[in-house]
Each structure stands twice: as structure tokens, then as C-alpha cells.
Amino acid sequence: MATETARVHADGAGSGHLQPEDRVWLLREMLLMRGIEERAMSLYRQGRIPGSFYDGYGQEAVSAGAAFAMAPQDRLCILHRDLAAHLIRGVTPARILSQYMGRAAGVTRGRDGNVHFGDRALGCVGMVSMLPDMMLVATGMAMAFRLRGERRCALTWFGDGSTSRGDFHEAMNWAGVQRLPVVFVLENNQYAYSTPIDKQFAVDPVQRAAAYGFVGVTVDGNDVEAVFEATREARERAISGGGPTLIEAVTMRMHGHAAHDDMKYVPKEQVQEWRRRDPVERQERRLRDLGIDVDALREQVTAEIDAATEEALAGPMPAAEDALEGVFCTGEAEPLGDGLAPWSGFRREQGVS
Amino acid sequence: MATETARVHADGAGSGHLQPEDRVWLLREMLLMRGIEERAMSLYRQGRIPGSFYDGYGQEAVSAGAAFAMAPQDRLCILHRDLAAHLIRGVTPARILSQYMGRAAGVTRGRDGNVHFGDRALGCVGMVSMLPDMMLVATGMAMAFRLRGERRCALTWFGDGSTSRGDFHEAMNWAGVQRLPVVFVLENNQYAYSTPIDKQFAVDPVQRAAAYGFVGVTVDGNDVEAVFEATREARERAISGGGPTLIEAVTMRMHGHAAHDDMKYVPKEQVQEWRRRDPVERQERRLRDLGIDVDALREQVTAEIDAATEEALAGPMPAAEDALEGVFCTGEAEPLGDGLAPWSGFRREQGVS
Amino acid sequence: MAVMTYLQAISSALRDELRADPRVLLMGEDIGVFGGAFKVTDGFATEFGPDRVMDTPLAESAIIGCAIGAAVVGMRPICEMQFADFISCGFDQLVNVAGRMHYRQELAVPIVVRLPSGGGFSGGPFHSQNPEALFMHSPGIKVVAPSTAADAKGLLHAAIHDPNPVCFMEHKHLYRRVKGEVPGGIYETPFTARIARPGSDLVVIAYGAMVDVALEATEDLDGASVEVLDLRSLVPLDEAAILDSVARCSKVVIVDEANMTCAAGAQVAALIAHRGFEDLDGPIVRVATPDVPIPFSPPLERAVLPGLERVREACRELLSY
Amino acid sequence: MAVMTYLQAISSALRDELRADPRVLLMGEDIGVFGGAFKVTDGFATEFGPDRVMDTPLAESAIIGCAIGAAVVGMRPICEMQFADFISCGFDQLVNVAGRMHYRQELAVPIVVRLPSGGGFSGGPFHSQNPEALFMHSPGIKVVAPSTAADAKGLLHAAIHDPNPVCFMEHKHLYRRVKGEVPGGIYETPFTARIARPGSDLVVIAYGAMVDVALEATEDLDGASVEVLDLRSLVPLDEAAILDSVARCSKVVIVDEANMTCAAGAQVAALIAHRGFEDLDGPIVRVATPDVPIPFSPPLERAVLPGLERVREACRELLSY
């Protein structure tokens, strides 16, 4: 079943499936993501974050919008520019900042580096560096859901660059052949490190979906409600047996690949053009139009981050003895738990309002 | 540049670029392939061929037609059901039979098994088992040709099953991004071992070519002249800067995956239907219509195989001491040499007739 | 107890688990309708259906990666590589995703990867490999390698019950050659070594197909009392059992079929040279395949694989040290 | 002679080769316009053009596979893995296609794979690996690991001139920390070991980043005369030099940064335990990273990587044996 690529919400009208509280929530999470990453960048410059540091500045809508469409029982593999997804599932800012600083209270307890984490209790698997390995893990989750006849789906993000690797293909093909309930979110931010997309592919990879037998959708990746809406539809399709969806969220990496990268290779005009499409400002405008006090929200978020930073900084580093523990699981294998799913639509589904 | 999938010569009219001598040559090579593989199968049953044995019965047109379009300076990665390609490049039947039997005079001197060979002096690289690894090797050859500005191309075959693996994708994508002079021949013989194509892909993989930015062509894989013609066009495109081509040759694996496989999983009607389309008989009919003495040709071929068998059986096994030699190259790295290219079109190009 | 071949023991373990545990799922190329390249899952698709005995696309990375995904949501996937050699195509998912998951995220990955391995039948460079050392060098992966039918079944049960990724090295050359009594039902063989034959003058340490070679080679060695220690598990490695044998025998020959450099045998030798040094009464002798691809032609293949003669000679020489 | 960092020495070798030999071609992710993740190829794209300093798609299997194809038609491709860890994604092409080609077909594959490896800077489990043992275990691949600037350049030249696939292990921690005199022009460092400091009471055998650790740890060890042998090449392994050091020093500590089991150090230990046994005057002591993924957080990472203290302690203990 090869279907055509469709465009949803290129007009930026917003989603009809969101209550005002949802729209506020989305903005809040985007503000949190941006604020935490800005804070982290300054902690990094102060030498408090070891290793390297990556952020998702300018791409907040992609992770926030997609994760918001996921139910508690769904499962997520979250990539390196998708911090909002962790927040939506319920990881606290203090744990994230602890994670970045390699503290004991971080999500991986200092075992792994900044963005390589996932809270298994909240239904998330942390990425490995090898891109896009997690596409196969998500595909396997979806396979299990289909085998067991469960109405759940798996979702994963990945970048434009990682579409060049074999695992992209193996995942897309497998998901297509078995018509699995999986949502692939391609975060096309125009670059893979320094490499522009025209050196990564000759044709926009969303076109490949049809060749794998499923739906490909292009969406404005800087419009959080459009991303939400596309993902909500993809999830509906997935859990009702309609197979996978490839969503291409078109966006722009507004910072360097990592903290050390000055992005000299990006034409200035390209950055300027995309700055006008800032996803946070866009959602702010929407909410101001609805009469919501965005400045108060911003202040709340900043206060939350301040508190989280203090908490994280006060936490201890892991103990050296700990380094040798836990290579193997010695107890029972516990599967992933359920995450938070703040979208009001899920409460309505369960008859709660 | 995404182009549409085209069909050439589905009508079986034959190629206008072949002289009578060429058409005889093609039949001769197909007869040789079939005859050598039949002989090998009986040698295998007699215990004279160690390991396993694979053949390309019913698919002779794919390797013969494609290899015949390749010039001496072109380079080939030949797969396990493509014996005719070796013959066309100039590997003698005796060396092939010696190879199968693990004799010293075999192409790999007993180092590698039956179909895993290539004569480097004739511009061919022998396959590894891992499918379809050779697609990347062919892509790399083409990359070198483009970098050096040479009018040459690389060609490789691979099966329907191996289109599921990551290396397929990495090769197709790379070739598309760099517009390389490479010809990919997908030998769709309906099965990967026991697995039918509907468990391998949801959509015919020839459709993927467009998503990689190049031409995909479907051809009747049981018509040697149609395969030749599609490959000739693809080669022209490649050497004149038009980029890669994916040719899907639709055919049927008429024997088991290997000697031990009784093919119980294949519906009888499917085999019967394809038997009527036998590629050797088809070319024979064409030549008979041209007034050529096909029976004499058959006899010649049989005599040649008899002689080759005798020669191969008389040859020694490799010496045990030899087993440790040659893991590393100790001299100069010698690149691949040129192969034979019997098509009259190449002689005409060079002003020889 | 029933007498079974090594292959039947493996089939029996898989069948018992499929019957006992709905979470168990087999994934691999041609394992369904065809019953697998070696017929280990013959008839399974009929009994358990194509969903639980899944014919996958030809894609090893996907097989391992999807198994990981299924495992972390509660399944117990068992992957078959058609030949162990093909693990190179799924290597990244195995070592980087599965192997490093629990340490990083406290998330268990209960998968088993079955790896039909080893040479001896003219399989050539790509159907004869013994890749276990690659997994031993990658943290977070258990590795077992049975040499008998009973252990094949027991180790496979234990591997399936283990909450970690386990590479199950099943030697193709043993499939139909090795027969033995196998207990009924589900039982676990521990991931520890086993003294295949006790002795006191010298110990041959081996695993997988090399255990039989060791036993046969030393059955009658000029009256010497030769112990044979069958490692059974490579990760965890039963260091206590190894050091104990060395302490009792003082002389050691280590046999493995993999290429010599950095093989399992190298690790065993290094362990003994470090922690069993004082017990040694002679050099630690290794017999392994030299660092060459496994050649196809029988005289060449025989020349590189460790055979009876090479083991016997190594033991004789060391005994007379 | 110019004084250069280890990184500059590598750049210099690449630049010299690009200038001298039109067949040389660099391939990798972000090596062109950006000059590479570590800036090894900074400015190269301007001097040599994007065709010879090629920004590739993010696809390690393709990088290695295409390099093989280019090599067999006469090019001399040098591939950069952005981090050594990513070789897992190109592992199959490297070990099965490149490594086994010449033995099977007498077809040489002159490629170099540059592998920025090692930890020590909070790179975490996927930016700190030392995968050399995987290549050592795979027949047909040479492996070198320089510890000084001069050797970095000389070994890289030799690797590029070598007709075989060579894995060039460049340790990230040495890039800017190690400086030294480097001869001008193109010269080859042989694939043999080098005595970094002669001694007679004990030899520490190391390679790559561990050579400096060994030198520093044993600089002043209660007056003991400690030799440090820098292996430089792992395949081929300079067995004669190793056995010679052991014969002279009688006591051996082997240090490598890779995970302990089946590491390069295990092979060296096994070699000595077999063929240098009679010269030994104490157990063969190994210092390596335990079998855990390299953790990110500094106290954890320090706890697992071999450091001065662990090496010193190991030597002290052995000296007093």
C-alpha cells in the first residue's frame, strides 16, 4: 500500500484537538526545554558539565508536539535534540541537569553522558550514539505490540543525517512489511553536524515511505501543534492497524552540532530566515491571542529551572566503587513502565475530565 | 532527479544492438552456464564437490545479458547465481569446475567455496556471503571512476532478499547522492532461500530507485536480450554522467536455494508457469528462427564441458602447507585487470569489426 | 532420559520454552515454513504459528534490534543467525545497544542470539567462523558454548531465562555428530565449567566442539592422566574452576577453534599466567586456528583447524617438559 | 626537526600523502568543510578539493565498503571514523570484505581506517572505546597504535603505503597532550615494537596512550630499573621484541586501555606464557579496563581506566614478588 505524501497544517492553523490547557502545557514544555538547555550551556561553560554538550534550540516543537500525542502505555526512543519529550513523559528538570553534570541523581546515575538517557520507569529508552539504531528498537517494540494484539504504539525521532545509515532502511522495511504500529519522526534540521542535506540524500527521504508501503507526511517542524496533530493522526493509524507513518518535521538546527561548533559552515541568511520562524515565539503568539499570561508562565519556568539547578548542584557525584556495578542484570528483567501523558484527550478517553 | 520506472522490451522483441554472432554468443554462454551447473550438481552428488552447491538454473539470462553489455575496462561484482558473467569475462569452464571441487587450479585455489570467486585479472571481485555487501564495493569502484573522470562503470547483481539489508540502502543512497556510474541489477527470483518476496518487502524495490534520485527499470529477466538492452542503456547513462540505474530483472529460482533444498515451500504451479518461460529455450527459438544450428552449438558446449570436467578432475588439490600463505599482500597492491567483452558493439567502437 | 542429538536437544529446549512461556518468540531467516537452515525449528511454525516462529527479512541488524525492542516491552525473543558469521551484520545492535543497556539505564535486555558456528565441513571463510571472542570483549553480553546434548538443552534454557543478552554458540559440527542422554522438561545448566574427565598430570581446557577433540586426543596418551575441562560458559568465565584444575594438574593446554589472536583461549591463558602462575609446571600451551580465514578446500581446512594430532602432540610435548 | 602535537603529526602525514600521491583520497563524515570532528583535516578541503577530502553521508558501512571498491581499482582511500566506536557500524565490510579479500582472491585492499579511540575526557560509553582487539581477532587486518608524534606520522605513512587494510588507532587523549620532534617529509615507521625506556628489573608492555602512563608510573619506582616496551604495532605483533624484553627483565606488567577480556593484553600475556615461560620470574600481571562500558561521569571513568596508581601498584607488587 503506497500512499502519497500529504501535508498537514502547513497553514499553521493549530490543532483542533487541543484544549487551552494543552496548548499552555506545550508552550510550558518548550520553554522548559529551552531554559534547561540554556542553563546547561552556561553550566558547561563553567566547566560543570563534563564531556560535550548538545542542544535542540529552535527544534523544541518537534519533540514537544510528537511526545504530547503519546499515551502512557506507548513507548518512546528519544534522540539528542528531543529534551521536551523527556519532560512530557515526566522526567524532572533536576534529574536532567544532574544527568548533564554526571551526578548520582542523574537519570543514568553518571553512567552515560548528557543526552544519552531515558527513564525506563516512564516508558523511554535512552539513545545510543550510533544513529539511528533506536529506529530498530522502536520497531521491535511495535512488533511486540502487534503480536500481543495491544492498542499501543512506539515512536522514535531521528535526524536527516541518520537516514543515510543501513539501520534506517532495515527499520523502515521491517515496519512496512509487518505493518507495525510505529511512528518514525524524521527531524530534518538541514544539517548532519556540518554536512548539509544535499550531501546526505538526493531526494527528500519522506518520499521513501511510499516505497516501503506506508504513509509519509511532511509537517512544519516549527509549529508544535502541527507536529502534535500529525503525530496524533499517525498514532491513531498505528493503533488501529493502519501501519507505520513517517513524519518529516522540517526545522532548523539553530545552534552548532555541539557546544564546540561555531557553525561557520551555515550561511547567515539561512539562520536569519529560520529565526523568524522560532517555534517558541510562535506558540507564545498563539497563547497571547487566547489571552493567556505568557510572561507569568515564563517566570514560573525560570523559577523552576533555578530550583532544579540548585538541587542538581547540591547532589553528589557517583561513588567510584559504583563504576563496576550493574553491567549485568542480576534480578528479574523488568520491562519499561508507563509514562505521563498530559494531553487532555487521554483523560477524556478514560472518562476523566 | 526522480524518474519514473520504465519497462523495456517486455514484448520480447530482442535487442536491435546485437549482431547474429552476439546472439549466438549469448546462447552459448547460457548453455555453458546451465551445462556446467548441471555437471557440477552431479559431481556434488558423487561427493566430488565439498560443502554446499548453489546454481542459477532458470536465471541464466540475467547474468549473461547484463555482463554482455560490459566493456573490458568496466568492473563487476558477480553474485551466486551469475555464472554466465564469469564465462563472458573469460573464466574457463575448467577453472570453474576446479573451483567448485576445491582444487588448486580453481579461481581461488581452494581458498573459498564454489560460487565465491572472481578473477581479479578479468576485472571481477568475488562475492562474500554477507548479502549484499558487494553493492558497496561496486559503488566505491564507480566513485573512483567518477573522481578520475574515466568513462567506465561498475556493475553488480543482488537478490530480492538482500534488498532488506542496510548495505543495500547505503549503496543506493551513496550512488544517488554522488550520481555514480554504477549499475545495480536486482535479480528478483521470487524467493530468498525459503522466504517469498512478500515477507521481504511491501512494495517492489524497483520503486525505491526514484526515492534515491535515479532511474529504476523493470525488465523480463528471462529474456537475455532484454536484459542486455536494459544494461546497455544503463551503462550508456552511467558513463555519460547520467548516474546509477537500478534494473530489476524479474525471474524465478527454478531450483532449491542450494543442493539440499527440495523447495517444498514453492507452489508447483509457480514452477510450472515459469518453466514455460525458460530463458535458454527462448533464446534458442530466436536463433532457430534466424536459421542457426542450435543443436550443433549444444553439442559443442557439451564437449567443452566434458573436456573441462576431465581437466578439472585431473588437477591436484591444494597443498596443506599453502593454507597459511597469503593472508596479507606482501608485494605491490595490484588493481583489477580488464576482462573480455565479446559484444561486437565494443569492437565497432574501437574501429575493429 | 531420552537420547538426543545436540541439534534435537536445542530444538527440544526451544519447543519446551515456546510451550511454557507465551513471551518466548523465535526470529530468524527461514526458520518458519522451512524450519531453519539446519532444521532446528522444523515443524515449529505449524505448532506455534508464524508470529511466534517468525520468518524475518534478510536483515541481521534488524533481527537483533527488533529483538531488543520486543525484549524491553516484555517479550523473550530468541534470534537465529543463519550462520554465526552473519553476526557481523548485526554486531552494532548487539554490542552497543543490547550489551551496554543495563549498565547505562538499568534496563534488562533478555534476548538470546543463537549462533551456528564453527567449521569442519568445507563451509569456507563465511560459514565457519567462531566469533565468540568478539562478544567476550564487549561488556554486558553473556556467552555460552555447549559441547554435549544435555548441556545444549540446559544452557539454552538458562540462557532464555537469563535477564541479559546471551550469545548461544551452537557448533554446527556437533549438530548431528553428538548424541547423549538429555533430561526431560525444562532444566538449567549453570554458566560454570564442568570437568569432562578428571585427571592429574595435565589439563586440557576447551569448549564447544573442541571438548570432544580434547577427550579423544587424550584418551590414551601414553598412560598419562589428562583432565579435560569443558568451560561451557565463556562469559561469565568460571575462573575458580580453571585455577582449580591448574592447581591440581600444573600443566595446561588450551584448545579453541577460533583464530588464535585475542581468542577465548588467550584470555584463559592470560588468566592462568596471572593468577595461576605459581601452580604452573611448564608453559601454557595453546592450540587454535592460526590467523587465517577458514579455507574451503578439505586439505586446507584440515591444515588450519585444531585436530586430534595437534592436540595430542601439544600434550605429549608438555607432558615431557 | 619540527615540534608537533600528535594531532599535527597525523595531519602532516595526511597532507604529505595527498600532495605526493594522486591516488590518496580521504573519506569521512564532516572531514571536508568542517575539517573533521577533531580538526585533523582542517583546511584540507580548500587545498585538495571536496573530491579528495570527501564529506560522506553518515554511513560507516558505506565508507568502508566504498573505500574497498575504490582501492581495488587503484585508489588509496583513507577513511576516518568520527569516533572509533562507530566502526561497529562498518564492522562487516571491514572484517569480511576487506580483511578476507587477499587470502581468498589475491586481491590487495590498500585502505587505511583511522580510528580516534580511547577515553579519559568523559566521552561516555560510545565515544571512548578501544576496539583494536576486534580487528586483531579478524584475520587479514593490520593494526597500529602510535604513542608519540613521530610514530603517529611515520606509522600513518607506512599504513598508507601498505598494500593491506590497516586500522590506525589514534588516541584522542594524545591528540593535543603529546608533542614531540617529528622528521620532515615522508618516512615510514616500521610495524615493530620500540623500547621506550630500557630497563632490567621489570618490563611494562603497552601501546597507544598507555605508553605515557607506563613511563610516568615507573619513572621513579623505588630505584627499580623498569623497561617500557611500546608495541606500536598490534598486527603484526613484534613477538621477538616482546620475548626479548621478557628474557632480559623476567617480570612483566601488560597495560592496555581496552576492556580486559580478550584484549590485546590478553594476547601478549598468552604469548609470553607460552613462549617466554622459562624466562618468567613471577606472574604476568595485567592492568586494563574492567569489563564495563566506559562511564561518563569523571569519578566513575577514573575508577575504570588504567591510571598511574594502578600501574605503579602492579609494578611494585610484582617487583617484590
Ligand SMILES: Cc1ncc(C[n+]2csc(CCOP(=O)(O)OP(=O)(O)O)c2C)c(N)n1
Ligand atoms: C553511526 C554514527 N556515525 C557517526 C556519528 C557521529 N555523529 C553524531 S551526530 C552526527 C550528525 C547527525 O545528524 P542528524 O542525523 O541530522 O542529527 P542532528 O544532530 O542534525 O539532529 C554525527 C555524524 C554517530 N552519532 N553515529
Ligand SMILES: Cc1ncc(C[n+]2csc(CCOP(=O)(O)OP(=O)(O)O)c2C)c(N)n1
Ligand atoms: C547477511 C546475510 N544473511 C544471511 C545470509 C544467508 N543466506 C544466503 S542466501 C540467502 C537468501 C538470499 O536471497 P536473495 O537475496 O533473494 O538471493 P537468491 O539466493 O534468491 O538469488 C540467505 C538468507 C547471507 N548470505 N547473508
Ligand SMILES: [Mg+2]
Ligand atoms: Mg540533522
Ligand SMILES: [Mg+2]
Ligand atoms: Mg531471491
